[in-house]
Structures are given as C-alpha cells and as structure tokens.
Amino acid sequence: MSDEIKRPRFDVIMSQGGAEIIDATFRSARSGDATAMYELSKPFVATGGLIARDLELFDTDVEELYVVEIDRKVVACAGIRRFTDLAEIFNVVVDARWQSLGIGRFLLASMLIVLESAGFADAVVFTKTTRDWFARYGFVPMDPAPLPAGRLAMLDPERKSIPMVRPTVRAEDGIDALAGITELRVRFERSGLEVVWDSGCDSLLFFAEKHDIETASLCQGGVCGTCSSPLKQGTVSYHVRPEVDPGDGSILLCISRPAANLVLDL
Numbered sequence: 001m002s003d004e005i006k007r008p009r010f011d012v013i014m015s016q017g018g019a020e021i022i023d024a025t026f027r028s029a030r031s032g033d034a035t036a037m038y039e040l041s042k043p044f045v046a047t048g049g050l051i052a053r054d055l056e057l058f059d060t061d062v063e064e065l066y067v068v069e070i071d072r073k074v075v076a077c078a079g080i081r082r083f084t085d086l087a088e089i090f091n092v093v094v095d096a097r098w099q100s101l102g103i104g105r106f107l108l109a110s111m112l113i114v115l116e117s118a119g120f121a122d123a124v125v126f127t128k129t130t131r132d133w134f135a136r137y138g139f140v141p142m143d144p145a146p147l148p149a150g151r152l153a154m155l156d157p158e159r160k161s162i163p164m165v166r167p168t169v170r171a172e173d174g175i176d177a178l179a180g181i182t183e184l185r186v187r188f189e190r191s192g193l194e195v196v197w198d199s200g201c202d203s204l205l206f207f208a209e210k211h212d213i214e215t216a217s218l219c220q221g222g223v224c225g226t227c228s229s230p231l232k233q234g235t236v237s238y239h240v241r242p243e244v245d246p247g248d249g250s251i252l253l254c255i256s257r258p259a260a261n262l263v264l265d266l
C-alpha cells in the first residue's frame with residue numbers, strides 16, 4: 001500500500017449558500033483525536049446504534065480510524081477493519097449538527113476510495129439501526145455465510161446486526177464520488193423540473209443548461225458572480241474556491257456540484 005493511501009487526505013469546499021464556506025477534510029486519525037472520536041460516538045452508543053468502545057480503544061486502534069475535520073474540529077469518524085479478502089467499515093458517526101449536510105456522504109465516499117486503493121473490491125458494514133442510511137448509499141443486505149468465521153464469532157446474536165455490502169470506489173473518480181456513490185436529485189423549483197444529477201457533469205451550470213434551464217454566466221470560473229443563484233435546500237461542493245460572494249443564500253453555479261439533494265430557485 002502506498003504512503004498516500006496509508007495516510008490519505010481529501011479536502012472539499014462546501015456551501016449551503018452565501019459567503020460562508022465549509023472546508024471539510026478527510027484524513028487518517030491521530031492519537032490526539034481519540035477523545036473527540038469517543039465523544040462523537042457516545043450518543044450513538046446510547047441509542048443502541050453502536051457497540052460501546054472504551055476511550056483507550058480509540059487510541060490503540062488509531063491506525064484503523066479516519067476523521068472528517070471542519071475548522072480543526074472532528075465532526076465525523078469511521079474505522080476500517082481489514083480481513084484477508086474483505087474489509088469492513090465500522091463506527092460510522094457524524095456529529096448531529098453536521099448530519100444531512102453531505103458530511104456523512106463525504107466520509108463514506110472517502111472510506112470507499114481508501115478501500116479500493118488498498119485492493120478491496122467490496123466494503124461491508126454491520127448495522128442494527130442504520131440500515132436505511134446505508135441503503136441510501138448503495139449498501140445491500142448480504143448473506144453472512146462467506147464472511148470470515150472470526151468476524152462472525154464477534155457478533156452478538158442479541159444485537160441482530162445485519163451485514164450489508166457495496167462496491168468500493170475508484171480513486172480516479174475523485175471526490176465527485178460525493179455524488180457518484182449514490183443518486184442525487186436536483187429540483188429546479190421555478191421550472192417545475194426534478195432530475196437525477198449526472199456525476200459526469202462538470203458543474204450545476206452545465207447541468208442546468210443541459211436541461212434547458214435558463215441561466216446566465218460569464219467567467220465560468222467563480223470570479224464574476226454572474227451565475228449566482230439562490231439555493232433553497234441542500235449543500236454543494238465547489239471545485240475551486242469562489243472569488244466573489246454569491247450573495248445571501250446563493251451559490252455560484254459554474255463551480256459547484258451537488259453534495260446532497262438540492263432545490264434551486266431556477
């Protein structure tokens with residue numbers, strides 16, 4: 001495995017409209033992240049979604065763990081358990097304040113890229129309370145029979161967790177794996193059109209034009225502000241940092257792609 005994959009780092013620039021930018025980074029966990037990961041996991045343990053792990057375990061297993069950081073604060077984490085020909089993603093948690101904003105999608109897409117780079121074709125999760133969430137990201141229930149006996153022996157029959165599986169994601173698909181790992185929908189509200197995002201599209205501007213939605217643009221590089229459009233719902237990722245304020249609640253269509261389902265005032 002290359003050093004790059006041993007210590008992966010992916011950055012994404014996100015926006016929910018307006019001048020405020022969310023800079024999110026996916027990276028390998030460090031020893032100093034143990035307390036933050038432990039605290040993040042606590043509410044999920046309390047509701048039965050996760051098996052309790054001691055604080056020390058987050059430190060001991062730090063090589064297996066990954067985090068998403070915003071403003072130097074850990075807001076999401078997950079781990080990878082490697083078996084001979086199978087990898088499992090475990091302890092997937094996102095801070096409640098950052099749920100439904102595309103952070104979980106970013107975390108999962110990044111984990112799937114890391115696993116593909118490490119030679120795994122599929123990723124498995126065991127879940128009790130989040131089947132629908134994983135199903136949204138393309139995981140489907142699987143027959144546990146081919147799973148390693150050692151892993152199955154670790155299962156608590158009382159928990160009734162089920163295994164789910166999906167393919168990993170090729171690194172060259174890049175972080176538009178954000179959209180590519182599952183279907184995203186874009187609603188052009190004034191036009192009365194709702195369509196599935198095409199992850200082969202460079203930007204929402206091209207996507208809108210492709211669907212005959214009227215737009216305006218000049219620089220097509222996030223500089224002039226001409227393509228600014230109100231975002232009524234959702235989160236976008238910018239592939240370059242905007243050089244102009246799009247205005248309250250608005251985004252620059254020419255440099256953005258969906259990071260969650262969107263409603264646009266177009």
Ligand code: FES
Nearest residue numbers: 218220225227254
């Ligand atoms: S066209 Fe200039 S910022 Fe989008």
